[in-house]
Amino acid sequence: MTAMTTPDLAGPGGHHDVSEARKLAMWAFLGSEVLLFGSLITTFLLYRTRVGDGPSAAEIFDIPFTSISSFILLMSSLTMVLGHHSWERKDWRQMRVWLLATAGLGMIFLAGQVFEFTEFVHEGLTVSTSPFGSAFFVLTGFHGLHVAVGVMMLMATAIMGFTGKLREDGGMNVGLVGLYWHFVDVVWIVIFTVVYLLAV
Amino acid sequence: MATLTPQAPSPASTAAPGRGGIWEWITTTDHKKIGILYGFSSILFFVVGGVEALFIRLQLAVPNGEILSADAYNQMFTMHATTMVFLVVMPIASAFANYFLPLQLGARDVAFPRLNAFSYWLYLAGALFLTVSFFVGGGADGGWFGYAPLSTQVTEVVRMDYWSLGLQVLGVASIASSVNFITTVLTMRAPGMTLMRMPVFSWMVFIISFLLLFSLPMVTVGLIQVFLDRNIGTLFFDAANGGDPVLWQHLFWLFGHPEVYVLILPAMGIVSEVLPTFARKPLFGRSFVIFSGIAIGFMGFGVWAHHMFTSGLGPVAEAAFALTTMFIAVPTGVKIFNWLGTIWGGSLELNTPMLFSLGFIFLFVIGGLSGVTHSIVPADSQQHDSYYVVAHFHYVLFGGAIFGIFSGIYYWFPKVFGKLLNERIGKVNFWLMFIGMNLTFAPMHVLGLNGMPRRTYRYAEGLGLDVWNLVATIGSLVLALGIAVFLYNGWRTFRKGEVAGPDPWDARTLEWTTSSPPPEHNFDRIPVVHHEDDFWHQKYTTDEEGRAVAIPADLRPVVAEGPDEDIHLPSPSYHPALAGLGIFVMLLGLVYVPWGLIAVGVGGIGFLWGMFGWSLEPLVRGDH
Amino acid sequence: MNGTERHEGRLRVGRRFFRRPTGRFVLFSIAASVLLAACTTDIPQNSLDPASPQARDIDNLWWLVFWIAVVVFVLVEVALVVAIVRFRRRRRGPEREVRQVHGNLRMEIMWTILPVVVLAVIAVPTVKTIFDLREAPTPEENALVVNVIGHQWWWEFEYPELGFSTAQEMYIPAGRSIYLNITSADVIHSFWTPRLHGKRDAVPGRVNNLTYFADEPGDYLGQCAEFCGLAHADMRHMVRAVSAGDFEVWAAKHASLPEIPEEGAVASGWETFNIICVACHVIGDVGPGVDLTVPVADRLPGGSGDYVLAPNLSYFAEREKFGGWTFENDTAHLQAWLADPSDLKPMTPELNDLEEGRVLGMPNFGLSPEDISNLTALLQSLE
Amino acid sequence: MTEAAHPPHPTPRDYWLIAVVLAVITAAEVAVAYIGVDVVKVPLLFAMAFAKFVIVVGWYMHLRYEKKAYRRLFYLGLIAAPILFGVVLFSFGVLIGS
Structure with missing residues (x-):
């Protein structure tokens, strides 16, 4: 019975801790996202060798390039956590710097992905070349979409930091954005291995 | 991030500015109002789905029926199922959950009131979007399960675009409300309300929230793949080019089977509330009922491939899924036995809510047993996609889910609207539905065994199908009459219903401690909970023999005087509705690319406006 | 407690309800007798009237489970009805004193374990039958291979060892194992001849197998069981089990080319066929010979590899019905079909896309009455 | 912990x-x-x-x-995903051989 008991987060008078609730909700949402990316990755695993007449993964991937962009995304987790740290210490100036740095790294990653996609299309791999192409573009594209949303959230948070709205709220915006951002990074860790490295 | 903004605290006195009317409903963030919105919308779609069902039955009344064309028939059965599953049973469970989850937990609202409103408007956007398709070239016609490559085959006709986009939006709405309910349960319970003291209905809502949270993403991916296959030429389900249609079946049923439990568990929760109230006994083996609900939830994820027993999974997978499917009968059986244990030795008040709950048990047993026959893979290879299956799941979903929901409506109507539904009409309603239901669906067992496949718009004479089809059609008319009686009962009650007090049934849970309907802030003072069925323990104690002894009113524990000092209620907001409207316009645009991209842009602006307004709102109002 | 009026109301109801158990039992016995009645013999698609060892295995398993289910059903529903009758609130006398029982661990554990035992009883034969039915025939059985290909909305039957294909009616020798390779040319179908075996999906890009074995010569009606679009209801087939000798004769006929007269209405019909119909249909060795990227041909063992867009019409006249085994093969129906196929059977030929291999029905070619009667003569000559 | x-x-x-x-x-x-x-x-x-x-x-x-509650929420998804998708891929024959 105790297996399901959880800390009673409700305060007296029903004044629950809003920031705790939001963090909890974010974790639940991320749990759901695991299944979303799981489905996409499963589709990819099923189709990774079905290349038809189109280029195969080994022929087309540029592993050194992707390794660098993966590394950049990985390091954005570091800047994110440092931003989170300064937010906790209420060091708004540093926080803004780190958040913008994170957003910048995210945008570099996205630019790399755009470049990569363009290259692939030139080399003859599009969404309708083969099931491999469909699965690859939809999986990485979906991840890219998540990164883009994350960049927007980071920018919005940083801007709110400038205008002072963040401080008034006292919620946990940076905490939430951080969770989301790290999750997107974690997904890329899996994609990098499953999609790219296994194809070498 | 925007979707997770907290409720805007504002004093109760200013919570309902005098704008009134429709605007008040559009901007409401009150979980009770949102619950009512959900309720009325789903009753409306219940009528729509019912009319679709009647068309189907009239067409099949005689061999080679000519009421509908094949095209119209295919739209009818596709939209009947889609409507009933996504626009009726799920949202009506959401209606009950919205209204009663906070009340049962002793909370003032759900964790995220505006996210809650957003869920509703998103649901409405998706529902209207699906229904709109009827007026622009026809409703979806690929079956509610949308098997690829049939659903991706004809891209010139946009019906399945409506279907795949509409379902995705409904899915997002459900994920949002699941996150909301989970957080509500984990953070908003009144002091002393441990999880094991939580009412069983709340428990079932908690469980289905997890089911939806983890199952919907999978079908979302499938739906995206269908949409992309149709619109940008991806090859996910194109067998000629190496795609595999069976992938869709996995993704769909990985969602589709947990979904079945999403439909039935709330009804089981309702029955578990109604039986103890009218049997005057606590729920028998309460923890067994809760844990069997959890078990059903978990196991619901492990049986999806039994929908694919004829797809060619191979004998090992078939045997494995046969066993898991059989095993799910165990927790289901536990529930039924515990309900029997609850009424055994009680003092049964056979009023309408109770009749519907007892009817639920009676019919669900039949549906459960025919469900076991599906796990017998060889037998299932005969019954699969035949009318036998149609019979089975209507016993579960109509005899089960809908009867449970009707029980809930009769049970909680006085709490929501302050008036009792008429008992005499209610009984007529019950018996018409009970008889109609059996007349309609029992013959379908025979039809299936006689070899009638599902989703066929006509059948030839001489196949031994004539008589039972006619009986089923007559039954469906009786059923329709029963539902008409119900609608009349509701309409009549609004006009001249008997006024209900706060606790008309002498019930057991916290929602009955407040007035009917409850005040906007639910409880003057947040209750402190000491027992399961806490309200009952405030009214009764037991003697040495374990019999209930009423506590005289003047001896009941005194609740502290006066309301809480600062009652925080969420402020109204039009942003969720605006974001929902934006999504609706965007969806319409997506169907008609490239010209529709203009609509996508317009809708996108509306959506972003709603989102940004929403996320900035509390910052403006919160600290004034 | 709330007033006595409501109490009165409850009791009236209780009384009315008292009559209901009889009603329920009537209902139950109707249901049971109906199920039993379902195993009468003159229903052509009756899954409870097995005509092959495979269908019999399934049937035996079904009845085992059915009777177990009946016992459980009776026990549970009787308990429910007894509880309702015995513990309903009565009009007279004081209200029953209810003991507030919260549960009984021993009973709860018992009724958790009991279903497990019952299910174990069912599980063993189920698993055994699953594996039995999936076994391919051994070489000693000398099974006849038939490739079954689903099309919207008709079935193609290819006999790779005999070198021909036909449609709508599948001839098999009775008393010999038939090994089916089932696949589809377009969307998912499901091949189902209830009296011979359970259904098996025809999935494009995959091959599923079934073993048929008709005990006796006879006709076994079947139907597509997976929703496959507009005319799903009109996609039927007939399995004709004939004696081994008759099958030899039939196969020999199909392995040879049909004879077409040099003159007369039939010859004119043949000319029209060669101009119009040949785009999709085959008679003898005359056919479209389309070469498309096909999910079917390269996967079916021993198949001809020729992709067929429409039913093979060689020896059309031997068929009892056409158009997905839906319409009587007589002059009236043939002429109506040729005049406007979609009027007879719901199809959408306007959405055909031969490049993509998408055929959703036979178009209306606006044939003249003369063409129609000539073509009808041709088809009726192909015996 | x-x-x-x-x-x-x-x-x-x-x-x-x-x-x-x-x-x-x-x-x-x-x-x-x-x-x-x-x-x-x-x-x-x-x-x-x-x-x-x-x-x-x-x-x-x-x-x-x-808090444990957060961990459990996330773990639920994390544990479910590989099991479910493992079975799916297994049924396609992707995980064994091929």
């Missing part, structure tokens, strides 16, 4: 250290991908990806320091 005994949150120094570890693993991954023998390569790659996953989720996302 109980609620009462929260380990102290990491400091920026720890964060930098973790980043170095992550970078090293990534380099090792790429190296293994190029030079590894197939038999050891796949499990090794998965092991390293898993290690990175755990490090980021545990330390950067502070899941190690969070």
Whole structure:
């Protein structure tokens, strides 16, 4: 019975801790996202060798390039956590710097992905070349979409930091954005291995 | 991030500015109002789905029926199922959950009131979007399960675009409300309300929230793949080019089977509330009922491939899924036995809510047993996609889910609207539905065994199908009459219903401690909970023999005087509705690319406006 | 407690309800007798009237489970009805004193374990039958291979060892194992001849197998069981089990080319066929010979590899019905079909896309009455 | 790991250290991908990806320091996904042979 008991987060008078609730909700949402990316990755695993007449993964991937962009995304987790740290210490100036740095790294990653996609299309791999192409573009594209949303959230948070709205709220915006951002990074860790490295 | 903004605290006195009317409903963030919105919308779609069902039955009344064309028939059965599953049973469970989850937990609202409103408007956007398709070239016609490559085959006709986009939006709405309910349960319970003291209905809502949270993403991916296959030429389900249609079946049923439990568990929760109230006994083996609900939830994820027993999974997978499917009968059986244990030795008040709950048990047993026959893979290879299956799941979903929901409506109507539904009409309603239901669906067992496949718009004479089809059609008319009686009962009650007090049934849970309907802030003072069925323990104690002894009113524990000092209620907001409207316009645009991209842009602006307004709102109002 | 009026109301109801158990039992016995009645013999698609060892295995398993289910059903529903009758609130006398029982661990554990035992009883034969039915025939059985290909909305039957294909009616020798390779040319179908075996999906890009074995010569009606679009209801087939000798004769006929007269209405019909119909249909060795990227041909063992867009019409006249085994093969129906196929059977030929291999029905070619009667003569000559 | 005994949150120094570890693993991954023998390569790659996953989720996302309820929510999805999708891929024959 105790297996399901959880800390009673409700305060007296029903004044629950809003920031705790939001963090909890974010974790639940991320749990759901695991299944979303799981489905996409499963589709990819099923189709990774079905290349038809189109280029195969080994022929087309540029592993050194992707390794660098993966590394950049990985390091954005570091800047994110440092931003989170300064937010906790209420060091708004540093926080803004780190958040913008994170957003910048995210945008570099996205630019790399755009470049990569363009290259692939030139080399003859599009969404309708083969099931491999469909699965690859939809999986990485979906991840890219998540990164883009994350960049927007980071920018919005940083801007709110400038205008002072963040401080008034006292919620946990940076905490939430951080969770989301790290999750997107974690997904890329899996994609990098499953999609790219296994194809070498 | 925007979707997770907290409720805007504002004093109760200013919570309902005098704008009134429709605007008040559009901007409401009150979980009770949102619950009512959900309720009325789903009753409306219940009528729509019912009319679709009647068309189907009239067409099949005689061999080679000519009421509908094949095209119209295919739209009818596709939209009947889609409507009933996504626009009726799920949202009506959401209606009950919205209204009663906070009340049962002793909370003032759900964790995220505006996210809650957003869920509703998103649901409405998706529902209207699906229904709109009827007026622009026809409703979806690929079956509610949308098997690829049939659903991706004809891209010139946009019906399945409506279907795949509409379902995705409904899915997002459900994920949002699941996150909301989970957080509500984990953070908003009144002091002393441990999880094991939580009412069983709340428990079932908690469980289905997890089911939806983890199952919907999978079908979302499938739906995206269908949409992309149709619109940008991806090859996910194109067998000629190496795609595999069976992938869709996995993704769909990985969602589709947990979904079945999403439909039935709330009804089981309702029955578990109604039986103890009218049997005057606590729920028998309460923890067994809760844990069997959890078990059903978990196991619901492990049986999806039994929908694919004829797809060619191979004998090992078939045997494995046969066993898991059989095993799910165990927790289901536990529930039924515990309900029997609850009424055994009680003092049964056979009023309408109770009749519907007892009817639920009676019919669900039949549906459960025919469900076991599906796990017998060889037998299932005969019954699969035949009318036998149609019979089975209507016993579960109509005899089960809908009867449970009707029980809930009769049970909680006085709490929501302050008036009792008429008992005499209610009984007529019950018996018409009970008889109609059996007349309609029992013959379908025979039809299936006689070899009638599902989703066929006509059948030839001489196949031994004539008589039972006619009986089923007559039954469906009786059923329709029963539902008409119900609608009349509701309409009549609004006009001249008997006024209900706060606790008309002498019930057991916290929602009955407040007035009917409850005040906007639910409880003057947040209750402190000491027992399961806490309200009952405030009214009764037991003697040495374990019999209930009423506590005289003047001896009941005194609740502290006066309301809480600062009652925080969420402020109204039009942003969720605006974001929902934006999504609706965007969806319409997506169907008609490239010209529709203009609509996508317009809708996108509306959506972003709603989102940004929403996320900035509390910052403006919160600290004034 | 709330007033006595409501109490009165409850009791009236209780009384009315008292009559209901009889009603329920009537209902139950109707249901049971109906199920039993379902195993009468003159229903052509009756899954409870097995005509092959495979269908019999399934049937035996079904009845085992059915009777177990009946016992459980009776026990549970009787308990429910007894509880309702015995513990309903009565009009007279004081209200029953209810003991507030919260549960009984021993009973709860018992009724958790009991279903497990019952299910174990069912599980063993189920698993055994699953594996039995999936076994391919051994070489000693000398099974006849038939490739079954689903099309919207008709079935193609290819006999790779005999070198021909036909449609709508599948001839098999009775008393010999038939090994089916089932696949589809377009969307998912499901091949189902209830009296011979359970259904098996025809999935494009995959091959599923079934073993048929008709005990006796006879006709076994079947139907597509997976929703496959507009005319799903009109996609039927007939399995004709004939004696081994008759099958030899039939196969020999199909392995040879049909004879077409040099003159007369039939010859004119043949000319029209060669101009119009040949785009999709085959008679003898005359056919479209389309070469498309096909999910079917390269996967079916021993198949001809020729992709067929429409039913093979060689020896059309031997068929009892056409158009997905839906319409009587007589002059009236043939002429109506040729005049406007979609009027007879719901199809959408306007959405055909031969490049993509998408055929959703036979178009209306606006044939003249003369063409129609000539073509009808041709088809009726192909015996 | 109980609620009462929260380990102290990491400091920026720890964060930098973790980043170095992550970078090293990534380099090792790429190296293994190029030079590894197939038999050891796949499990090794998965092991390293898993290690990175755990490090980021545990330390950067502070899941190690969070309340049990959060952990369970996320673990539910995390455990469900590989099992469900493993079965799916198994049924397609992707996980065995091919």
